[in-house]
Amino acid sequence: METMDIQRGNPWKQLAGPVIAPSLLASDFACLGQQIDILTATGIEVLHVDVMDGHFVPNLSIGPPVVKSVRAYTDLPLDVHIMVTDPAYYIERFAEAGADSITFHIEATNEPQRLIDRLRELGLGVGVAFRPATPAKKIADLVGEVDMVLVMTVEPGYGGQEFMPDMLDKIEAIRAMLSSGQRLEVDGGIDQKTGRLCARRGADTFVAGSYILGGKDVAGAVHALTRAVAGDVGRTMENL
Ligand code: DX5
Numbered sequence: 612m613e614t615m616d617i618q619r620g621n622p623w624k625q626l627a628g629p630v631i632a633p634s635l636l637a638s639d640f641a642c643l644g645q646q647i648d649i650l651t652a653t654g655i656e657v658l659h660v661d662v663m664d665g666h667f668v669p670n671l672s673i674g675p676p677v678v679k680s681v682r683a684y685t686d687l688p689l690d691v692h693i694m695v696t697d698p699a700y701y702i703e704r705f706a707e708a709g710a711d712s713i714t715f716h717i718e719a720t721n722e723p724q725r726l727i728d729r730l731r732e733l734g735l736g737v738g739v740a741f742r743p744a745t746p747a748k749k750i751a752d753l754v755g756e757v758d759m760v761l762v763m764t765v766e767p768g769y770g771g772q773e774f775m776p777d778m779l780d781k782i783e784a785i786r787a788m789l790s791s792g793q794r795l796e797v798d799g800g801i802d803q804k805t806g807r808l809c810a811r812r813g814a815d816t817f818v819a820g821s822y823i824l825g826g827k828d829v830a831g832a833v834h835a836l837t838r839a840v841a842g843d844v845g846r847t848m849e850n851l
Pocket residue numbers: 634636637659661692765766767768769770771772798799800801818819820821822
């Protein structure tokens with residue numbers, strides 16, 4: 612259980628190398644604590660939390676009360692991906708609930724810089740995400756301001772969807788915009804094979820829901836994905 616004096620803070624400043632971020636959306640919510648214990652035992656360093664408001668995406672998922680319970684249960688950094696129409700309102704709620712990093716969608720706001728500044732004030736990690744149809748250039752002006760860019764490799768809203776290979780060029784384009792201290796996260800349809808393809812194009816943070824929690828061998832899946840991306844992440848970073 613977490614002790615109160617733990618300093619929450621920007622996890623992306625503390626993590627090095629490839630990061631596997633299991634998505635809790637694929638969890639059995641009837642035994643979420645046990646699922647977190649199983650994941651923790653595999654050595655993962657971050658938990659990915661998908662927040663859906665039933666408006667920005669056609670699905671409803673996790674709210675601040677669940678994040679608050681998860682926060683009280685684990686010390687693992689919480690990488691909160693908010694797929695909501697009103698990110699400015701929800702940033703405050705999820706910061707209070709215990710998020711360590713919040714990633715909002717560029718399509719959901721006309722004032723991304725204000726959101727970034729607010730997340731910095733709160734001392735949280737800052738990520739910006741974009742849907743498959745949104746071009747890379749949409750974030751060109753603010754890319755230097757964030758810790759991480761999340762490239763959706765499926766249409767946001769559901770787990771268990773097919774990976775979109777036409778996102779690979781976008782990953783490469785985004786990588787070229789980022790400095791070596793910034794992260795590139797991919798999310799949707801990530802498994803051993805698609806994870807490696809993304810690593811070769813510059814991804815270094817890999818969200819996986821159904822691949823990790825949908826099967827019987829959670830540890831096996833985490834280790835297979837870790838091995839699959841490890842070599843390529845190193846090589847891509849060297850070319851920067
Ligand atoms: C989808 C979410 C993803 C999803 C990933 O909108 O952002 O994080 O849970 O699940 P898989 O890995 O099953 O595609």
